[in-house]
Amino acid sequence: MSALAAKRHIGALPDLSPILARSVTVLGSTGSIGVSTLSVIAHAREIYGADALPVEALTAGSNVDVLIEQARAIRPKLAVIADETQLARLKDGLAGTGIEAGAGRVAVIDAAARPSDTVMVAIMGAAAIEPALAAIARGVTVALANKECVVAAGGVFRAAIEASGASVLPVDSEHNAVFQVLGGGDASEVERVTLTASGGPFREWTLEQMRVATPKQAVAHPNWSMGAKISVDSASLMNKGLELIEAHFLFAVPPEKLAVLVHPQSIVHCLVTYGDGSTLAHLSAPDMRTPIAYALAWPRRIASPSRQLDLAAAGQLTFQAPDHDRFRCLGLALDSMGKGGLAPTVLNAANEIAVDAYLNERIGFLDIPLVVEETLNAAERANAQAQTLDGVLAADARARSQAGEICARLA
Numbered sequence: 001m002s003a004l005a006a007k008r009h010i011g012a013l014p015d016l017s018p019i020l021a022r023s024v025t026v027l028g029s030t031g032s033i034g035v036s037t038l039s040v041i042a043h044a045r046e047i048y049g050a051d052a053l054p055v056e057a058l059t060a061g062s063n064v065d066v067l068i069e070q071a072r073a074i075r076p077k078l079a080v081i082a083d084e085t086q087l088a089r090l091k092d093g094l095a096g097t098g099i100e101a102g103a104g105r106v107a108v109i110d111a112a113a114r115p116s117d118t119v120m121v122a123i124m125g126a127a128a129i130e131p132a133l134a135a136i137a138r139g140v141t142v143a144l145a146n147k148e149c150v151v152a153a154g155g156v157f158r159a160a161i162e163a164s165g166a167s168v169l170p171v172d173s174e175h176n177a178v179f180q181v182l183g184g185g186d187a188s189e190v191e192r193v194t195l196t197a198s199g200g201p202f203r204e205w206t207l208e209q210m211r212v213a214t215p216k217q218a219v220a221h222p223n224w225s226m227g228a229k230i231s232v233d234s235a236s237l238m239n240k241g242l243e244l245i246e247a248h249f250l251f252a253v254p255p256e257k258l259a260v261l262v263h264p265q266s267i268v269h270c271l272v273t274y275g276d277g278s279t280l281a282h283l284s285a286p287d288m289r290t291p292i293a294y295a296l297a298w299p300r301r302i303a304s305p306s307r308q309l310d311l312a313a314a315g316q317l318t319f320q321a322p323d324h325d326r327f328r329c330l331g332l333a334l335d336s337m338g339k340g341g342l343a344p345t346v347l348n349a350a351n352e353i354a355v356d357a358y359l360n361e362r363i364g365f366l367d368i369p370l371v372v373e374e375t376l377n378a379a380e381r382a383n384a385q386a387q388t389l390d391g392v393l394a395a396d397a398r399a400r401s402q403a404g405e406i407c408a409r410l411a
Ligand SMILES: NC(=O)c1ccc[n+]([C@@H]2O[C@H](COP(=O)([O-])OP(=O)(O)OC[C@H]3O[C@@H](n4cnc5c(N)ncnc54)[C@H](OP(=O)(O)O)[C@@H]3O)[C@@H](O)[C@H]2O)c1
Pocket: 027, 028, 029, 030, 031, 032, 033, 034, 059, 060, 061, 062, 063, 064, 082, 108, 121, 122, 123, 124, 125, 127, 145, 146, 147, 148, 171, 172, 173, 224, 225, 226, 227, 228, 229, 230, 288
């Protein structure tokens, strides 16, 4: 559909030109969120014109072929691959396009530091900490899909945001939902913030079944299509634990006012309850392109290729309390949030190592909470320590090494 035809189709569009002129950097463009972000940008260009949402930079970890393909289609000024061994291949693939090529960990951080209006942080895991901080230091809009970085380094992020005045917009569907329900305001009048959880593929499995669950079964999420690590986190409910810590950071809601409800249909993403008895909810089809589009256009809204919600087709919406006995990761995350300091840093690092070991079939699914718990116990001193960037990176490295040893013992 041409841009003009689309305008006629949609009717009189409000003037979105300042929103559509915003330049965007996508960190982690080859992952699940990255690909969805580029599809929202491509859709905006189809609807509003080829100049919409110009892209400054794309970055990836090691998937150079997808990065080349994306760069040729979306036309950023710069494409960066973290794996330095892939630089020659990236340069070859971009020859004749005029797109700059870069490689290495520091080049990813530099890409985040380049001038752009919005930075989508969609790198997986604690590897996002330094690039996200480089974007925040510029005082621009940071669309934060990555949750591990604020779990591991929430105190450092809070100080960086206060210093630069950056606007950090949550992309995680539940937090984006809370952000929309709060209307950008604060959460001081809120009695309770409830995040919903699908319950993952093992929602109704017994412990005996979960003990022998394969990585293939764990990543087969019933509602969402996501990267492997977050899919395993969803299966163990660690994802919801990380999200509670993320909500505590983003909305300054005290731990005792945060709650989780299992909602297998993944249509209601949050419930915000006030003292007058009102509970406000956010609903959408389970499609990450909705929160991504909201973060790119905030405080306005743009068209997105997301699936529309069809409640008649959905039929029933059901809710139940989470089972802490079968899903121990949730309790471990709650304990770490309560302890504060570097405990969430250790929790996150141990979980990243345990999930990687599980995905590579070196430990079992139920070993994941064991590894996390033992690493947390070994790092008991971490709880009381205030967060600095160096302290976070050191605690992260220590916890990874301890968790690695525990995985080796269990293997
Ligand atoms: N997927 C979802 O629906 C969803 C929803 C809410 C929140 N999130 C959060 O969003 C983040 C991304 O999730 P995802 O599912 O999109 O993950 P993913 O599919 O695994 O993609 C991760 C991205 O990060 C890149 N990357 C990995 N390690 C890197 C490193 N050391 N340095 C630089 N880049 C690196 C990957 O590059 P390669 O492709 O080259 O490896 C890829 O582009 C996670 O923090 C997740 O918790 C995801």
